[in-house]
Amino acid sequence: MLIPSMSRTIIVGDVHGCRDELDALLDRIAFTSGDQLVFVGDLIARGPNSLGVLDVARRTGAVIVRGNHEEKLLAYRAFKQDVAKNGKKGREDFPIGRMHLDIAESLRDVDWTLLETSPLWYALTDHGALVVHAGVLPGVALADQKTRTLLHIRGVTPKGEPTDEKVGSKLWGTLYKGPPHVLFGHNALPEPQFHAWATGLDTSCVYGGRLTAMVLPERAQIPRGEAVRGLLVSEPARAVHYDWTRRKADWTKSKTA
Numbered sequence: 001m002l003i004p005s006m007s008r009t010i011i012v013g014d015v016h017g018c019r020d021e022l023d024a025l026l027d028r029i030a031f032t033s034g035d036q037l038v039f040v041g042d043l044i045a046r047g048p049n050s051l052g053v054l055d056v057a058r059r060t061g062a063v064i065v066r067g068n069h070e071e072k073l074l075a076y077r078a079f080k081q082d083v084a085k086n087g088k089k090g091r092e093d094f095p096i097g098r099m100h101l102d103i104a105e106s107l108r109d110v111d112w113t114l115l116e117t118s119p120l121w122y123a124l125t126d127h128g129a130l131v132v133h134a135g136v137l138p139g140v141a142l143a144d145q146k147t148r149t150l151l152h153i154r155g156v157t158p159k160g161e162p163t164d165e166k167v168g169s170k171l172w173g174t175l176y177k178g179p180p181h182v183l184f185g186h187n188a189l190p191e192p193q194f195h196a197w198a199t200g201l202d203t204s205c206v207y208g209g210r211l212t213a214m215v216l217p218e219r220a221q222i223p224r225g226e227a228v229r230g231l232l233v234s235e236p237a238r239a240v241h242y243d244w245t246r247r248k249a250d251w252t253k254s255k256t257a
Helices: 019-028 050-060 068-086 098-106 109-116 147-152 225-231 244-256
Strands: 009-012 036-039 121-124 129-132 181-184 198-200 210-216 232-236
Touching: 019 050, 019 210, 019 232, 036 050, 050 098, 050 109, 068 098, 068 109, 068 147, 210 225, 225 232
Parallel strands: 009 036, 129 181, 181 198
Antiparallel strands: 009 210, 121 129, 210 232
């Protein structure tokens, strides 16, 4: 177990409703009220306890950087509010699946407030770092990044365009040159991504992998590449909470039936 120090900054990868693993991870790193906790987004959906994860975020005073799953719920809420105000078409016209709909209908007012106040990015100025959910398009100033890029990018196409596809593109982190050092999630892989100026923290917890956090001592600067590994702490998943292979096969079957 790590010995706690004052004013650490702890950045946690995609939780996806894995409350038990989050609690265990915070215990493993000996989280205290003197630490700053930051989530890279996608706290909710796919896992067993989205509301529980939001409770932890609220209790710890964490910063939640908005992920694509939070954005989907917020877009649905805005659509429903517009329907109620202007009498437009109903929810069947909004592209939301049962999983997200169930979560949306279970969220409390305090949960919606938490999501609505989540920023698209968060600067860790003391550490020379920037936290975003998915990443940035290399060569484009932060102010000029498109919202969809910040929420969805995984790679860069041969034409230099952002894409969320894993095939036929280069990981954006391999092309990005900082500073700042970018900490991100979204692209679930068995291991963290180590790039010269970017580190990916989504290690597939909800799919049976691990939940990973970066623990930064006060004012610590992030080293380059593989040297980052010494700052990471992981907690194994309790189960495969979401079998993406099976869900994708079921989805494909339903679309072709």
